[in-house]
Amino acid sequence: MRQFLLIRDKDVTGRSGTGIVAEGAVFSDGQTILKWLREPFALGVFISVEELISVHGHEGNTHVEFIEPVIVETNQ
Numbered sequence: 001m002r003q004f005l006l007i008r009d010k011d012v013t014g015r016s017g018t019g020i021v022a023e024g025a026v027f028s029d030g031q032t033i034l035k036w037l038r039e040p041f042a043l044g045v046f047i048s049v050e051e052l053i054s055v056h057g058h059e060g061n062t063h064v065e066f067i068e069p070v071i072v073e074t075n076q
Helices: 049-056
Strands: 002-008 019-026 032-036 043-046 062-067
Touching: 002 049, 019 049, 032 049, 043 049, 049 062
Parallel strands: none
Antiparallel strands: 002 019, 002 062, 019 032, 032 043
16 A cells, blocks of 8 residues: 655635645555545545546646655664
């Protein structure tokens, strides 16, 4: 599973704002979930990241930025 942030450079609808507007994850089969960080804090499920961008991309004004996992090493 890969986590990501949905970042909007320009809000063409005036509803979601700019900057980091949502967070999500892509599962091993490509299915993608999205959770909005602003009201109404909705969840969305998509077949792929490409489908998510086709719906919420705002004509190229929104992009996905993947978050690299943080690996914490412990001495045991």
